[in-house]
Amino acid sequence: MKQIIALLMACMFVSCQEKRQTGINETIHSIMNRTAIRNYHDKAISADTLELLLRAGMAAPSCVNLQPWELLVLTDKESREKVVRGLGCNDFVSTAPLVIIPCANMQKIFDGDTYNWMADLSAVSENILVAAQGLGLGGCWVGGWPNESRVSGLRREFGLPGHIIPVSVLPIGYPAEHPEPKDKWKPEKVHYNKW
Amino acid sequence: MKQIIALLMACMFVSCQEKRQTGINETIHSIMNRTAIRNYHDKAISADTLELLLRAGMAAPSCVNLQPWELLVLTDKESREKVVRGLGCNDFVSTAPLVIIPCANMQKIFDGDTYNWMADLSAVSENILVAAQGLGLGGCWVGGWPNESRVSGLRREFGLPGHIIPVSVLPIGYPAEHPEPKDKWKPEKVHYNKW
Numbered sequence: 001m002k003q004i005i006a007l008l009m010a011c012m013f014v015s016c017q018e019k020r021q022t023g024i025n026e027t028i029h030s031i032m033n034r035t036a037i038r039n040y041h042d043k044a045i046s047a048d049t050l051e052l053l054l055r056a057g058m059a060a061p062s063c064v065n066l067q068p069w070e071l072l073v074l075t076d077k078e079s080r081e082k083v084v085r086g087l088g089c090n091d092f093v094s095t096a097p098l099v100i101i102p103c104a105n106m107q108k109i110f111d112g113d114t115y116n117w118m119a120d121l122s123a124v125s126e127n128i129l130v131a132a133q134g135l136g137l138g139g140c141w142v143g144g145w146p147n148e149s150r151v152s153g154l155r156r157e158f159g160l161p162g163h164i165i166p167v168s169v170l171p172i173g174y175p176a177e178h179p180e181p182k183d184k185w186k187p188e189k190v191h192y193n194k195w
Numbered sequence: 196m197k198q199i200i201a202l203l204m205a206c207m208f209v210s211c212q213e214k215r216q217t218g219i220n221e222t223i224h225s226i227m228n229r230t231a232i233r234n235y236h237d238k239a240i241s242a243d244t245l246e247l248l249l250r251a252g253m254a255a256p257s258c259v260n261l262q263p264w265e266l267l268v269l270t271d272k273e274s275r276e277k278v279v280r281g282l283g284c285n286d287f288v289s290t291a292p293l294v295i296i297p298c299a300n301m302q303k304i305f306d307g308d309t310y311n312w313m314a315d316l317s318a319v320s321e322n323i324l325v326a327a328q329g330l331g332l333g334g335c336w337v338g339g340w341p342n343e344s345r346v347s348g349l350r351r352e353f354g355l356p357g358h359i360i361p362v363s364v365l366p367i368g369y370p371a372e373h374p375e376p377k378d379k380w381k382p383e384k385v386h387y388n389k390w
Contacts (some may be wrong), residue, residue: 027225027329031251031322036249056226058379059375061336067379072386079388114341115313119363122317123336126255127226130325134222141256146309157388168314176285184253191267193274195353 025165030134035181037138038092040173045098056132057102060123063116068108069124070164072101079158082104083169086153090142096171097113100128101144106163120186121167128170138175144168182186206271213373217263223331230376232333233287239270240293244330248367251287251295251326255318258311263303264319265359267296279362281348285337291366295323296339296349301358313340316362323365 045053055069062068074080080094083101092097102124104117125141132139144166145151154166240248249266257263269275275289279295288294297319299312320336327334339361340346349361 008356024331026221028247028251028326030222031326031329034254034256036256052223054385055380058384059227059229059365059376061229061231061324063338065377067381070384070386072390074388074390115310116338118310118313118339119317119320119336119338122314123321124291125314126318126321127325129224129256130322131223134220134226136246141314142259143311143314160390164390181254182260185250186253186262189253189265190249191265193269193271193357195267195355 006074016082026134031183034130034133035138035179036140037173037177037179038072038140038171039176039177040096040138040171041176043097043174045137045172045174047174049137050075050098050133052135053098053100053128053131053137055123056101060120060127062120063113066108066110067120068110068117069121070103070105071124072103072160072166074099074101074160082157083154086155086157087142087150087169088153090169093142093169093171096117096139096173098172100170100172101166102168102170103160104165104167105143106165117165118167123168125168128172132172136174137172138177139170139172142169142171197299208346221329225325229325229328229377230333230374231335232368232372232374233335233366234371235291235333235357235366236371238292238369238370240367243272244332245293247294247330248295248323248326248332252295252323255315255322257315257318258305258308261303261305262315263290263300263305263312265298265300266319267298267353267355267361269294269296277352278349281350281352282337282345282364285364288337288364288366291334291368293367295365295367296361297323297363298355299340299360299362301360305309305321312360313362320363320365323367326347327367331369332367333372334365334367337366 084094279289
């Protein structure tokens with residue numbers, strides 16, 4: 001009986017070690033396994049999960065910490081159809097239970113900034129997509145700015161003022177497809193200590 | 196004795212459940228706890244850990260999957276001093292055991308693209324910083340392009356050709372400071388279904 005207990009305790013120890021190992025790599029796992037998901041189950045995303053995604057987005061770094069972002073969040077059917085009309089493409093976007101459109105607020109950018117806001121809003125977008133992966137969701141990065149036709153279409157559909165620039169369109173839902181993540185590792189693109 | 200075994204098994208179950216809960220949130224935790232770290236222990240980053248960071252960077256999404264990036268990786272002292280001379284500021288960068296400079300390769304961008312490459316390279320940069328956080332490291336996003344003086348300084352120091360644009364400079368190391376992450380959650384920046 002003592003041996004059984006010892007065995008069980010050994011199992012617990014190994015299990016904890018394994019979990020710790022898995023744990024250390026879970027962030028890496030989410031980053032490496034994020035891939036474009038365009039088919040979603042017809043299942044709503046809870047308010048708590050949505051808040052985690054939005055908090056993850058707003059945790060992005062920004063130029064001199066100005067946080068020049070606004071998040072347009074679409075959950076109702078009519079809005080999700082508007083976004084497809086605005087984009088003029090990517091019909092699948094309306095089938096996602098959730099669409100987040102990270103926008104730059106040009107009244108809040110660094111004085112004299114030309115394009116640092118594009119870095120800030122891209123970090124917001126990637127944070128949201130990696131967070132979605134970590135929460136068992138799937139999403140896709142559909143480009144907004146600098147595509148003028150998409151930007152003006154989204155402005156028209158949602159009545160966005162001129163200082164609000166939609167930078168990306170992120171449809172998100174529970175994945176109804178499970179494509180292999182692309183292998184993009186190319187060691188020849190790494191340059192050590194010199195060009 | 197049966198009760199002891201039952202108790203141990205119950206503990207294992209609870210432990211696994213807890214780990215699973217923690218696990219679910221580890222990606223979110225890394226995203227939410229990433230913050231600028233500018234002080235590093237004098238401890239080298241292993242080749243395996245460095246490869247994870249580089250793989251995380253190259254796992255970023257890109258416009259029509261063109262992956263228009265190159266990663267300049269600085270580990271020797273001379274190169275880390277060059278980068279500070281190139282930037283003309285942010286002296287702390289040379290104290291990091293590792294500096295990664297994600298660059299856009301303008302010969303590999305989408306035909307007619309104006310600035311989608313900025314989104315791609317920003318996603319690379321954020322992936323690397325979130326991965327660093329997940330691996331117990333700390334880093335900082337120092338801007339490159341569109342700051343012309345920094346871009347030309349880095350070009351000069353590293354002999355970068357004209358089609359290579361350094362987008363960010365990421366010093367990374369084991370944190371010798373532990374600042375609280377900024378609370379950037381502002382619910383008033385969320386707009387539901389309409390502007």
